Amino acid sequence: MTGPITHIIGAGMSGLSAAVSLIKTGHRVVVHESAGHAGGRCRSFHDEALGRRIDNGNHLLLGGNRAAHAYLKDIGAEASLTGPERAEFHFLDLKTAERWTVTLDAGFLPKAVFSKAGRVPGSRPLDYLKAFRLAWAGGETTVAQCLGPDNALFRRFWEPISVAILNTAAQEGAASLLSTVMRETLFRGQAACRPLIAKRGLSDSFVDPAVRFLEGRGADFRLNNRLRGLNIGDARVAGLDFGDGPAALDDGDTVVLAVPPPVAAGLLPGLEVPGEFRAIVNGHFRLERKIEGFSFLGLSGGLGQWLFVRGDVASVTVSAADDLAEEDNASIAGRLWADVALALGLGAVPLPPHRIVKEKRATFAQTPEQEKRRPGARTGLKNLFLAGDWTATGLPATIEGSIRSGRTAADLVLKT
Ligand SMILES: Cc1cc2nc3c(=O)[nH]c(=O)nc-3n(C[C@H](O)[C@H](O)[C@H](O)COP(=O)(O)OP(=O)(O)OC[C@H]3O[C@@H](n4cnc5c(N)ncnc54)[C@H](O)[C@@H]3O)c2cc1C
Structure with a gap:
């Protein structure tokens, strides 16, 4: 392969997504990852105590995560997710042993408003209508201000759903981020709300097939290769330093920085990033x-x-x-x-x-205050772009957000 190279720093979901988007177009890609494996915060590993391969943490996707599905299709892993046929979320109260199921289909609202049997135990018809408030949630509003906090529907549905999506307590989580997810799922019908998990594990779905796909198309993967510094000159990245002095980039070469926010801020002084x-x-x-x-x-x-x-x-x-x-x-x-x-x-x-x-x-921390600190994919340097679940995707910090951020960075590279 000849032509300019894009150096992707970080092989988490954002970096892998940028690499897949670029290599599909015949672009040359080198991926540099500081760890000994790809996947970042979304990975599987063999655990000695259990004698099993486990994920670093449970990851839930939704049918409406369209960028994640497109990515899986690209890397040939679209059949690797599984989940119930219907958009059903089952719950159990460990104190009272009450069980309930929320089915997110077109009948969700009418059933809940008009029939007690269709409601979460203890909730009232009016509680459901509060869901519409999400559509107008301003940038300063928290989930609890928007949907709660003094009703059973909030405690038994919105709160667990929002803490899972935002990884931030509903009392401080940004309602605008939950709103975006609901627009792309709840308001698009049952198929978009289907909960999905990786059948065998996160790496089997999202990481290993991507690495195979990329290597099969000539991508160069450099593991245990931590970027230590950017050599900046003439409003561009002129070189990359992996610990043995800056290696110069060619004129058309570009860089996608797909590392966690503190690392990006350390490499690019003056960059404002979420800090909590x-x-x-x-x-x-x-x-x-x-x-x-x-x-x-x-x-x-x-x-x-x-x-x-x-x-x-x-x-x-x-x-x-x-x-x-x-x-x-x-x-x-x-x-x-x-x-x-x-x-x-x-x-x-x-x-x-x-x-x-x-x-x-x-x-x-996906609070209204931290949300404002998310930078866009462009930087002040003409050949440097940012990707990561913490960049300004408009989405929560999720697999879907990471994959979209990688695609955005790749689109900018291709336009350069
Ligand atoms: C326990 C847990 C549960 C989650 N649950 C869900 C869920 O249910 N649903 C969902 O959609 N999302 C979930 N997420 C979020 C999801 O995992 C992340 O949004 C996503 O993995 C972030 O990918 P990323 O590429 O943006 O960042 P990262 O995965 O952090 O990738 C950054 C990469 O950069 C590398 N790196 C760092 N510094 C350097 C350097 N100097 N040089 C080279 N490489 C470097 C790192 O090693 C890492 O591989 C969860 C996350 C966790 C941790």
């Missing part, structure tokens, strides 16, 4: 036997918020978990296992082999 983060804690537990036909369940009244089961591994997620992430792993494991055992009706079973994964900077 929220943790996600996941507990993975190996069960005595496989559970078939169970995919995921929303929990309330306990510590865990969402429970996923794949084969004989139950994984429970706690988002916006900064305080919990400070606790020691043994105590977290005990508390989360109590929720899992109750939810799966296992009785008093001793703590099985487990792994606690703390992602202390899982996403930036």
